[in-house]
Amino acid sequence: MSDIIKAAKEYICQLFEDNSDGHDTAHSLRVYLNALEICKAYPECDKMVVELAALLHDVDDHKLFNTSDNRNARAFLESQDVDEGTVDRICDVINGVSFSKNKGVIPKTLEGKIVQDADRLDAMGAIGIARTFAYGGRAGRTMESSRQHFDEKLLLLKDMINTEAGRRMAEERHNFMKAFLEEYDMETDVI
Numbered sequence: 368m369s370d371i372i373k374a375a376k377e378y379i380c381q382l383f384e385d386n387s388d389g390h391d392t393a394h395s396l397r398v399y400l401n402a403l404e405i406c407k408a409y410p411e412c413d414k415m416v417v418e419l420a421a422l423l424h425d426v427d428d429h430k431l432f433n434t435s436d437n438r439n440a441r442a443f444l445e446s447q448d449v450d451e452g453t454v455d456r457i458c459d460v461i462n463g464v465s466f467s468k469n470k471g472v473i474p475k476t477l478e479g480k481i482v483q484d485a486d487r488l489d490a491m492g493a494i495g496i497a498r499t500f501a502y503g504g505r506a507g508r509t510m511e512s513s514r515q516h517f518d519e520k521l522l523l524l525k526d527m528i529n530t531e532a533g534r535r536m537a538e539e540r541h542n543f544m545k546a547f548l549e550e551y552d553m554e555t556d557v558i
Contacts, residue, residue, distance in 0.1 A: 492540030
């Protein structure tokens with residue numbers, strides 16, 4: 368593992384130390400691993416940009432931090448002597464990840480597509496279900512409101528995956544969510 372990747376992992380551990388809503392260190396590490404898996408199918412991508420963008424994609428998330436212009440990501444990258452052009456490329460990828468800020472927008476770069484897919488994959492399947500209810504509880508949502516989030520966002524993600532490698536990974540996770548929701552809806556049908 369390169370020194371900068373190791374340092375990025377240590378940085379997110381510190382930054383997300385007290386987070387328990389699904390936007391934590393474990394989430395960023397899963398996105399990183401998803402991105403690495405997708406990268407295997409695209410040897411032409413800039414793997415370092417993908418790795419760092421995946422690890423740092425939530426360090427300036429508006430739901431977690433009151434920052435602008437990727438302040439946390441830029442500060443970390445500059446502390447690691449990353450050149451300005453690469454910092455800008457990484458921040459461009461990070462800025463293309465958010466579902467709420469980028470509805471329907473497909474990143475222009477392969478690296479952006481990979482990281483966006485990697486993050487969306489972590490909103491699907493068993494982990495996506497767990498994260499939805501964890502975040503919903505923290506945000507004061509009812510279980511019904513969290514359930515509605517599946518229809519409004521999570522069940523749409525499969526068809527929004529950019530890469531073929533990501534689509535293959537998304538299929539199983541999507542089917543798992545559908546099966547869970549069938550059972551959930553049956554168990555909560557009290558009217």
